[in-house]
Amino acid sequence: MNTRPRPEALTLLRHGSAIAVADLAAVYTWRTWLFGWLVRMLSQVVFFTLIGRLTGGDERFLVTGNALMVCAVEATMVVASSAWERSLGTLPLLVAAPARLAWTFVVRSLQWVISGTATSLVALFALGPVFGLRWTAGSACAAVPLVLLTSLGTYCVGLALAAFVADRPGLRNVVSNVAYLGMMAVCGVQVPVHYWPPPVRAVAQALPLTHELDALRGVLDGAPPVHVLLQALLGAVTGAGWLAVAVLGFGWVARRGRRTGAIEFGT
Amino acid sequence: MNAVEVLGLRRHFPSSSRGGRGTPRTALDGIDLTVGIGEVHALLGPNGAGKTTLCKILATVLVPDAGTARVLGHDVVTELAAVRPLIGCVFGGDRGLYGRLSARRNLLYWGALYGVPGRELRGRAAGLLERFGLTGHADERVETFSRGMKQRLHLARGLMHDPRVLLLDEPTTGMDPVSARDFRTLIGELRGEGRSVLLTTHDMAEAETVCDRATLIDGGRILHTATPRQLGALLSRHERIEATGVPARLADALRARPDVTSVHDGADGTTTLIEVTDREALAPVLRLLIDAGVTELATARPGLEEVYLRLIGDRGMEVVR
Numbered sequence: 039m040n041t042r043p044r045p046e047a048l049t050l051l052r053h054g055s056a057i058a059v060a061d062l063a064a065v066y067t068w069r070t071w072l073f074g075w076l077v078r079m080l081s082q083v084v085f086f087t088l089i090g091r092l093t094g095g096d097e098r099f100l101v102t103g104n105a106l107m108v109c110a111v112e113a114t115m116v117v118a119s120s121a122w123e124r125s126l127g128t129l130p131l132l133v134a135a136p137a138r139l140a141w142t143f144v145v146r147s148l149q150w151v152i153s154g155t156a157t158s159l160v161a162l163f164a165l166g167p168v169f170g171l172r173w174t175a176g177s178a179c180a181a182v183p184l185v186l187l188t189s190l191g192t193y194c195v196g197l198a199l200a201a202f203v204a205d206r207p208g209l210r211n212v213v214s215n216v217a218y219l220g221m222m223a224v225c226g227v228q229v230p231v232h233y234w235p236p237p238v239r240a241v242a243q244a245l246p247l248t249h250e251l252d253a254l255r256g257v258l259d260g261a262p263p264v265h266v267l268l269q270a271l272l273g274a275v276t277g278a279g280w281l282a283v284a285v286l287g288f289g290w291v292a293r294r295g296r297r298t299g300a301i302e303f304g305t
Numbered sequence: 306m307n308a309v310e311v312l313g314l315r316r317h318f319p320s321s322s323r324g325g326r327g328t329p330r331t332a333l334d335g336i337d338l339t340v341g342i343g344e345v346h347a348l349l350g351p352n353g354a355g356k357t358t359l360c361k362i363l364a365t366v367l368v369p370d371a372g373t374a375r376v377l378g379h380d381v382v383t384e385l386a387a388v389r390p391l392i393g394c395v396f397g398g399d400r401g402l403y404g405r406l407s408a409r410r411n412l413l414y415w416g417a418l419y420g421v422p423g424r425e426l427r428g429r430a431a432g433l434l435e436r437f438g439l440t441g442h443a444d445e446r447v448e449t450f451s452r453g454m455k456q457r458l459h460l461a462r463g464l465m466h467d468p469r470v471l472l473l474d475e476p477t478t479g480m481d482p483v484s485a486r487d488f489r490t491l492i493g494e495l496r497g498e499g500r501s502v503l504l505t506t507h508d509m510a511e512a513e514t515v516c517d518r519a520t521l522i523d524g525g526r527i528l529h530t531a532t533p534r535q536l537g538a539l540l541s542r543h544e545r546i547e548a549t550g551v552p553a554r555l556a557d558a559l560r561a562r563p564d565v566t567s568v569h570d571g572a573d574g575t576t577t578l579i580e581v582t583d584r585e586a587l588a589p590v591l592r593l594l595i596d597a598g599v600t601e602l603a604t605a606r607p608g609l610e611e612v613y614l615r616l617i618g619d620r621g622m623e624v625v626r
Binding site for chain 1: 316318358361364365366367368386390392398400402403404410413417418419420422423426
């Protein structure tokens with residue numbers, strides 16, 4: 039009757055990500071992903087790029103920003119999917135398990151990172167050239183990890199928000215939408231970050247999307263590698279910071295739920 | 306050391322009125338309870354009695370306002386890391402599983418959450434699927450399962466990390482009679498393996514069949530804890546005969562005997578319940594009944610259901626608040 043008191047991280051990641059894959063398979067078939075979701079998101083990129091061009095914007099700037107933005111849109115869906123644990127009735131069992139509650143939430147919605155990364159890469163590589171992006175083998179190879187880092191970083195932002203709406207699941211879609219629209223506004227997607235007043239710029243600096251987008255534009259514009267690496271690193275660090283906030287937040291959810299009785303056994 | 310030791314446990318919840326300004330609701334009002342190692346202990350009470358609150362505290366999902374609760378010597382408030390691997394938690398109904406995952410995947414995930422080593426996970430999951438008759442459905446999505454199948458999977462999930470103490474909160478909800486009978490067999494097996502079980506249930510027959518001791522709880526207070534037979538003795542210190550088709554004249558004659566304490570009709574309207582002063586009085590009364598042609602006879606003490614109804618009252622669907 040011996041069990042290890044602490045779960046093995048890799049085993050937990052492996053079996054927890056099965057939930058993410060199952061949810062992804064339940065939300066999309068390959069046809070609905072390809073002809074539904076992907077077409078919808080590519081249309082969004084085209085729409086904002088054309089609107090920007092009509093108002094005199096730089097279409098290379100706009101298509102890069104909006105193509106990378108789509109992975110952020112999908113990653114913030116973690117706010118909504120984290121609330122599924124409560125509706126499934128699994129939350130009390132997760133709290134009662136020895137594994138740290140936060141890691142179960144980190145793992146269970148990774149489907150949005152996978153789907154979002156794929157969507158953004160298609161947008162960048164398929165739509166980008168239509169609006170003036172010129173890919174080389176080197177820049178294309180550099181873009182892949184930057185998109186993945188953006189998805190992961192924004193996913194961490196979403197996780198932190200998910201922790202703070204855990205007791206108010208009715209707010210999950212509002213928070214998710216406000217979060218990605220806010221990022222779209224301030225992170226340099228449609229207008230440069232320096233367009234905004236200093237307080238807004240400070241908020242933008244705390245978001246991974248701002249730095250990864252800067253790095254990606256650097257790759258496309260031939261900026262020095264040091265600049266690209268520094269921005270990528272800043273994006274990763276801010277993402278890690280949000281992950282830390284999420285871990286603390288879910289710890290607070292568990293402690294508060296144990297105190298108030300908000301974690302209900304379901305029938 | 307006991308499997309479960311509860312001392313002076315109290316828990317209140319804020320009023321459900323707007324702003325929580327009303328009188329707080331008392332879910333547990335200073336209860337004491339012990340469950341021995343290897344004991345199957347039933348917790349019986351109406352809705353709102355405090356059964357689930359107690360289970361939640363023992364499962365470390367809720368903290369008490371006062372008092373202590375220990376599982377195999379570990380405090381459920383301060384020693385979470387020690388307590389959690391020791392407990393298997395199963396509740397009734399069809400929630401608490403990942404419907405989009407297969408039964409096997411569910412077990413693998415929950416095993417991983419409890420730190421079952423990766424190399425042992427698959428073997429354990431396969432063994433439990435076999436034990437609960439789910440091998441043929443192991444790779445089907447759980448959302449396609451019947452409620453009874455989900456309930457069996459819940460039990461398998463609760464055993465995945467080989468816990469020493471099981472908290473079963475109305476685990477047979479939704480089970481068909483055959484599955485419920487198999488469940489009772491399983492409880493016997495778990496006892497045989499040295500596990501301790503705290504079982505909350507509304508099913509008196511289930512509690513009477515499987516438990517070593519039962520606790521009646523109402524309004525957050527414990528009314529009695531004893532073996533089912535001892536609880537039966539609370540209602541009647543006398544031996545009881547249940548007979549069908551007792552002639553009215555014989556019933557009157559029995560009432561007149563000094564070794565018969567009462568004669569009255571049973572709840573079903575066809576049986577007569579005759580209580581006698583002691584075991585020695587049974588034989589002559591039984592002989593009288595047989596001589597009068599009454600052949601449908603049974604001797605017994607009151608069952609748990611009768612004890613429950615007498616002590617807690619027939620409250621129907623009312624929930625205590």
